[in-house]
Amino acid sequence: MSDHQGARVIPIAGRAGADRSDSDADDRPIEQRIEDAVLAAGQADGEPGEWEQKLAGALAFLRRRVTGDYSVDEFGFDPELSDNVLATMFRPLYKTWFRVETRGLDNVPDTGSALVVANHSGTLPLDAIMTTLALLDHHPAHRHLRMLAADLVFAMPFLAPLARKAGNTLACNADAERLLSTGEIAGVWPEGFKGIGKPFSERYKLQRFGRGGFVSAALRTGAPIIPCSIVGAEEIYPMVGNVKSLARLVGLPYVPVTPTFPLLGLLGMVPLPSKWIIEFGEPVETAHLGAAAADDPMLVFDLTDQIRESIQQTLYKLLMQRRSVFF
Numbered sequence: 001m002s003d004h005q006g007a008r009v010i011p012i013a014g015r016a017g018a019d020r021s022d023s024d025a026d027d028r029p030i031e032q033r034i035e036d037a038v039l040a041a042g043q044a045d046g047e048p049g050e051w052e053q054k055l056a057g058a059l060a061f062l063r064r065r066v067t068g069d070y071s072v073d074e075f076g077f078d079p080e081l082s083d084n085v086l087a088t089m090f091r092p093l094y095k096t097w098f099r100v101e102t103r104g105l106d107n108v109p110d111t112g113s114a115l116v117v118a119n120h121s122g123t124l125p126l127d128a129i130m131t132t133l134a135l136l137d138h139h140p141a142h143r144h145l146r147m148l149a150a151d152l153v154f155a156m157p158f159l160a161p162l163a164r165k166a167g168n169t170l171a172c173n174a175d176a177e178r179l180l181s182t183g184e185i186a187g188v189w190p191e192g193f194k195g196i197g198k199p200f201s202e203r204y205k206l207q208r209f210g211r212g213g214f215v216s217a218a219l220r221t222g223a224p225i226i227p228c229s230i231v232g233a234e235e236i237y238p239m240v241g242n243v244k245s246l247a248r249l250v251g252l253p254y255v256p257v258t259p260t261f262p263l264l265g266l267l268g269m270v271p272l273p274s275k276w277i278i279e280f281g282e283p284v285e286t287a288h289l290g291a292a293a294a295d296d297p298m299l300v301f302d303l304t305d306q307i308r309e310s311i312q313q314t315l316y317k318l319l320m321q322r323r324s325v326f327f
Contacts, residue, residue, distance in 0.1 A: 075175070076164035079144060086166050087136060093126070094133045097273050098232060102134040104280035110141040113180040113223040114283065116187040117214060119206055119311050120195030122233035123256045126271065127196075128189060131228060132166075134278050135185065145187045146179050148172075148214075152193075152253070176217035186223075188214045190308075193253040197242070203234035204319060206312050212304035219294035219303075222287035227307050229314035232276030235325050237261070274325050277318050281310055 061084055064070050072078045094100050108114060118131060132145040148171035154160045169175045171188060179186045189195065190209040198207060218225050241257030261268030284307065286293075293299050 072165070075146075075167070075169045075179075076161075077144075077146070077167040078165040079167075082144070082166045083136070086162065087133060090126075090129050090133060091137070093271075094130055094137075097271070098130065098236075098276040099273075100130055100134065100232075100276040100278060102138050102278050102280075104282075105134070105139050107226055107280045107282055108135060108139055108143065108185065109224070109283075110139075110143075111183065113183050113221060114185045114226050115176070115180060115214060115218045115223050116145060116185060116226045116228050116280070117307050117311070118187065118189055118228035119204075119230055119315065120189035120191040121198070121203065121230070122196055122271075123237035123239050123258070124271075125189070125196055126236065127230045127233040128187065130233075130276065131187060131230065131278055143185050146184050148176055148186055148188045150192060173213050173217050176214065177220055180217060180221035180223040186217075187228075190214060190304075197239065197254040197256070199242070200234070200238040200240055204231070204315050206308055206315075209304050209308045212300040215300050215303045215307070216294040218286045219289055219300070220291045222291070224283035224285050224287075225303075225307055226283050227281035227310040227314065229279045229281065229311050229318060230276070231278075231315060231318040231322060232274045235274040236271035238272075272326075275322065275327055277322065279314055279318060281314060284310075 061080070064080070070078065070080050108116070116131070118127065121127060128147055128149075132147065135143045135145045144167055147166075147168045149163055149168040150171055153163050153168065154170065169179065171192075176186055176188070191207040192210070194207040198205075215225065217223075237256060237258045239254075239256045239258055243255040243257060247253065247255040258268065260270075284303070286303075289299070
């Protein structure tokens, strides 16, 4: 076929740089042919441009989702979906809205297991998501943080499958040990709902860390414990009240009242743009203590208290260094 206008004709059936006659059979999926055509168009005048590469990558991702050519682990973690869709949704919050500054990434190992233990706050668990992005985007090894989440997360119809695909699993010793024994980095927020649902007047005051189950899991697997201190999350939804009767009615741990919610309706759910700092502290090694140490309640209690105190003191230090809540 001739083109009297001089435009370049690129057959969809052809790969970049390959010659195919119109009579050649092409049994590749249509998504693959479109993807190759996009790359071929970009290569016509040299290397593919940025937009061609992004479009081809998006088409490749969609093709794998349609054909089922992707994998999940025994917990339901779907790393490709998590990296390309779920994490992408929150990156603007991380980079532009909260302007997260991450410190101490060299304390997180490039390989092998570790247990990240962090303070919890903010009415909604955005601190856990921001910590995950810190390791995924800024750690040299781009490691996935496998969050240990509360039972309530997996009781919600829409949220439960997304949480599984994002790598979350139950905050129990069995799941924590399974993750750590396979060389994963697990993340736990021992304050739980007591931490994220505490009133604004108690900001940056750590709540109880429970019975130290996370310490037992680290001891049994020999994983180092990495204290993580997060400043900024306390101010995104300053909780000044709690409608306890409504919370009991709907089965939630609390129904928050903030200066903007429910007064401004859905607009009141927009978090305030506080300035965040996430600092990963020096690892507390556990391998030398041995798995049997997990059955020593006094040792577990002392180690739990040591981790809690380390996070609390780092919070005080970071608050002193922060110029203001929003800058």
